[in-house]
Amino acid sequence: MSYEKKLDALPSQRGLFHSGKWCPSADGSIEEVFDPATGSSLGTTSIAGRADVEAAVRAAKAGFAEWRRTSLSERSGILREAAAIIRANAERITLTDSLDSGGPYKRMLKDAEAGAATFEFFAGLATEMKGSTIPFNDSSLNYTLREPLGVVVRINAFNHPFLFAAQRAAAPLVAGNTLIIKPPVQAPLSSLLLAELIGDLFPAGVFSVLPGGLECGQALVEHKDVSMVGLIGSVETGKAIARAAAGTLKKLSLELGGKNALIAFPDADPDKVAAAAAQGMNFTWCGQSCGSTSRVFLHESVHDEVLDKIVGAVRKLVPGIPSDPETDMGCMVNAAQLEKTQHYVQYGKDDGARLVVGGDRPKGGQFAKGYFHNPTVFADVRADMRIAREEIFGPVMSVIKWRNEEEMFAAVNDSDLGLTASIWTNNLSNAHRAASRVEAGYVWVNGVSSHFLGAPFGGYKLSGLGREESIEELLACTQLKNVNVTL
Numbered sequence: 001m002s003y004e005k006k007l008d009a010l011p012s013q014r015g016l017f018h019s020g021k022w023c024p025s026a027d028g029s030i031e032e033v034f035d036p037a038t039g040s041s042l043g044t045t046s047i048a049g050r051a052d053v054e055a056a057v058r059a060a061k062a063g064f065a066e067w068r069r070t071s072l073s074e075r076s077g078i079l080r081e082a083a084a085i086i087r088a089n090a091e092r093i094t095l096t097d098s099l100d101s102g103g104p105y106k107r108m109l110k111d112a113e114a115g116a117a118t119f120e121f122f123a124g125l126a127t128e129m130k131g132s133t134i135p136f137n138d139s140s141l142n143y144t145l146r147e148p149l150g151v152v153v154r155i156n157a158f159n160h161p162f163l164f165a166a167q168r169a170a171a172p173l174v175a176g177n178t179l180i181i182k183p184p185v186q187a188p189l190s191s192l193l194l195a196e197l198i199g200d201l202f203p204a205g206v207f208s209v210l211p212g213g214l215e216c217g218q219a220l221v222e223h224k225d226v227s228m229v230g231l232i233g234s235v236e237t238g239k240a241i242a243r244a245a246a247g248t249l250k251k252l253s254l255e256l257g258g259k260n261a262l263i264a265f266p267d268a269d270p271d272k273v274a275a276a277a278a279q280g281m282n283f284t285w286c287g288q289s290c291g292s293t294s295r296v297f298l299h300e301s302v303h304d305e306v307l308d309k310i311v312g313a314v315r316k317l318v319p320g321i322p323s324d325p326e327t328d329m330g331c332m333v334n335a336a337q338l339e340k341t342q343h344y345v346q347y348g349k350d351d352g353a354r355l356v357v358g359g360d361r362p363k364g365g366q367f368a369k370g371y372f373h374n375p376t377v378f379a380d381v382r383a384d385m386r387i388a389r390e391e392i393f394g395p396v397m398s399v400i401k402w403r404n405e406e407e408m409f410a411a412v413n414d415s416d417l418g419l420t421a422s423i424w425t426n427n428l429s430n431a432h433r434a435a436s437r438v439e440a441g442y443v444w445v446n447g448v449s450s451h452f453l454g455a456p457f458g459g460y461k462l463s464g465l466g467r468e469e470s471i472e473e474l475l476a477c478t479q480l481k482n483v484n485v486t487l
């Protein structure tokens with residue numbers, strides 16, 4: 001397919017979607033959007049400011065009165081309809097994300113599927129928003145009800161733009177809340193496409209998408225009529241939002257950064273560990289994934305063999321144009337992410353780590369205008385080096401050799417972050433001991449990367465607050481009311 005033909009996939013609506021219709025921003029602000037692989041313009045979007053936030057929240061508050069009284073089966077039915085529409089448009093959605101975010105088409109097709117599956121999952125789970133009865137005495141009936149919160153805002157990161165927009169929309173909506181999505185500034189187009197595809201299914205004000213930057217995000221977080229904010233973003237943004245939300249004591253859900261460990265025990269299969277390390281680093285989207293296992297702790301008895309195999313696997317990964325259906329590894333979302341990666345490669349060298357593969361940008365005409373970086377692996381990394389401590393959000397893996405289990409766990413847990421961990425062993429007691437010792441919210445034993453719909457996803461420590469993708473996410477979108485009836 002020609003590049004011009006691919007552009008047909010992009011959303012035709014580029015305004016703000018709120019109050020049940022497409023609107024320009026109140027002050028006429030627009031911003032140009034670029035393909036990070038080619039530098040080509042993908043057109044413009046409106047940028048929401050405070051006045052637009054005000055109008056969107058007013059409409060969402062008005063829409064809440066109707067939506068909360070819409071029957072659960074009707075709300076679930078609309079979510080199922082949305083899922084079918086997403087599935088039917090999966091190729092268009094994926095092409096849009098691959099042009100806008102730099103994630104490769106082939107590997108991002110599953111984001112559209114996961115978005116649709118989540119709509120269906122929460123549509124089915126809706127009747128689990130149950131209350132309970134509390135025994136007291138014969139002359140009273142005491143029970144609890146779960147009620148929606150009101151206006152919920154979701155602020156999203158750039159690495160899986162469509163996935164986050166769709167996945168995190170389902171629970172608040174089925175629970176009876178109205179929803180405003182703020183897409184990432186770097187890649188807003190697939191969220192607009194979502195509004196184009198499913199916006200009309202909902203009564204006015206129930207589902208809104210406001211592309212915008214800091215002003216829009218801050219105005220949403222500070223607004224007194226917004227009851228809950230869910231963020232997928234960095235720790236610094238999470239802290240800023242928590243501070244700003246304190247003024248109105250909003251409920252928060254924060255899915256933040258990770259500096260996650262993969263741990264290989266001496267008995268682990270070297271081939272499987274190497275393949276998992278390459279996969280878990282998420283080189284596909286240039287390491288731009290919160291769950292990436294960017295610290296690989298290899299026991300000294302398997303270290304050299306696994307490292308060789310990791311290098312072999314990584315050498316096969318060649319960056320390519322993200323919207324090309326054959327590409328396995330895309331490019332970074334913008335110049336800032338590329339520069340950040342380059343700085344960390346330099347820190348790794350300066351701190352004495354051994355660069356074993358990558359560390360540079362791919363050569364060739366097709367890479368000249370894009371933010372491409374080769375997959376990179378450092379060995380002989382010490383746990384105190386910057387590349388082992390800080391989230392790079394780039395394609396840089398740190399391999400650390402260990403021999404003493406206590407020291408290894410101390411190093412794994414010596415981090416302010418605690419999102420995921422991946423443990424490789426065939427010994428049952430190693431597996432359970434390690435799963436219990438790691439300070440992380442989402443642990444794989446002999447696995448990596450996968451998410452399991454229904455399993456609570458979220459982090460320990462500064463990696464976040466709350467759990468998503470599960471009943472916990474649904475219940476977090478409700479508030480509990482106790483009713484005591486004197487008989």
Ligand SMILES: NC(=O)c1ccc[n+]([C@@H]2O[C@H](COP(=O)([O-])OP(=O)(O)OC[C@H]3O[C@@H](n4cnc5c(N)ncnc54)[C@H](O)[C@@H]3O)[C@@H](O)[C@H]2O)c1
Pocket residue numbers: 155156157158159182183184185212213214216217218221231232233234235236237238240241254255256257258289290391393419459463464
């Ligand atoms: N835990 C998870 O599930 C998860 C998933 C993906 C990404 N992330 C994290 O996201 C980060 C990368 O994404 P990013 O660079 O887009 O993050 P970011 O924190 O810079 O931005 C995230 C979103 O917050 C908005 N924002 C920024 N400052 C704000 C403020 N003060 N008030 C309101 N909104 C504000 C941005 O416009 C954007 O939409 C990484 O740290 C990554 O680990 C976490």
